[in-house]
Amino acid sequence: MPGWFFPVDQAAFAWFLSRQTDAGTTGDLLELGAYLGRSAILLGDHLQPGESFTVCDLFDSEAPDSENSAEMAMSYRDSLTRRAFEANYLAFHPQLPTVIQAPTSVLADGRIRTGSCRFVHVDASHLYEHVAGDIQVARDALAKEGLVALDDYRSPHTPGVSAAVWEAVFDHGLKPVLLTPEKFYGTWGDADALTRVLLERDWRGEGFRMDEELIAGQVCHRLAKDPAPAPGPAPRSAAPQRSAARRLALDVLPPFATRATRRALRAARARRSH
Structure with a gap:
């Protein structure tokens, strides 16, 4: 199905979620911005008994302001509908998550219980004011040991996301844990504990590249798919060199x-x- 949920982030989502379950960590799942369901389907794979999964997206309803409306028209045109999302999700799971078809700002009214979530994925509007609000929603929703994944934190066409994410780091206590080409993973809890969980996996042995960074006094890691080709037999003869x-x-x-x-x-x- 269409979407922008790439293998490195699929692997990171699955690893953190499964390790939470293995450690006995329970909590709800929350996604702000779902598009056609690629990431929601993976999140649903890790939903445990007694947990809830909430998805909030405008889908094909009206945007709350003209800037958001222009963004929706440019990015999605007529492809984003609630019906398409639900059909995709039900192709993999027997029942839908709780779907809130509305601007993500409605979640600031307390309908997500404070401290109830172990994992929040933010991938809705790219406008600074909206993203800053979504990050606050994630902060309120997350349990102390919870993890937030923020999409498009470094894309050239989404400077508003970058501004909101790094503002949260430098001014509001968000600690970076993992950076991929598309997503920022962080916590307001124990970042070192999440880093230890991250490093329990042999990422390099599985074809990923892992680098260490120090940002605002916090060690975090960068993860990407290693572009190097797999080793193989040498060619029988080298191609002649052209002048x-x-x-x-x-x-x-x-x-x-x-x-x-x-x-x-x-x-x-x-x-x-x-």
Whole structure:
């Protein structure tokens, strides 16, 4: 299904959620912004008996302000509907989460019990004012040992998210734990404990790249899929090296001229062979 939930974040979500369950940590799950359900489906895989899962999204309803309306029109057009989300989710799970079709700001009214969640995923509006409000909702909802995942914290087209995320770090006590190319993972609780959980897995041995950073006095890690190709047998023979002049010609000539050059080279080689 369409969406932007990439393998490195799928692995990070599954790892943290499963380790919470293994440790006996219980709590509800919350997602702000669901699109068509890719991340919600994975979150639903980790829902334990007695826990609840709430999804809040505008889907195909009206945005609360003109800026948010313009953002929705540019990003989703007619693709984002509640019906599509629910159909996708029910293809993997027997029942839907609690769905709140409304701006995520409605969650600030206390309908999510304070300290009730172990994991919150924020991927709704990219406008600074909205993201700052969503981060506050996540902070209130999370238990002390809970983890928040914030999407698009470094994308060039979402500076409002970056501003809200780093403001939360430097001014509101959010501690970074893990950074991926798309998401920021943090906590207002014990970041060192979550880091230990993160490092229990052999990420490098599974084809990921892991680097350590120090941000605002807090050690965190960067995780990405390792682009290096898997080792394999050496080729039987190396391809002949093209001359610099020939490489330049093939790079800059238009296709019809490149084809003519190749025909001339083949003809010259044929004459030499005779």
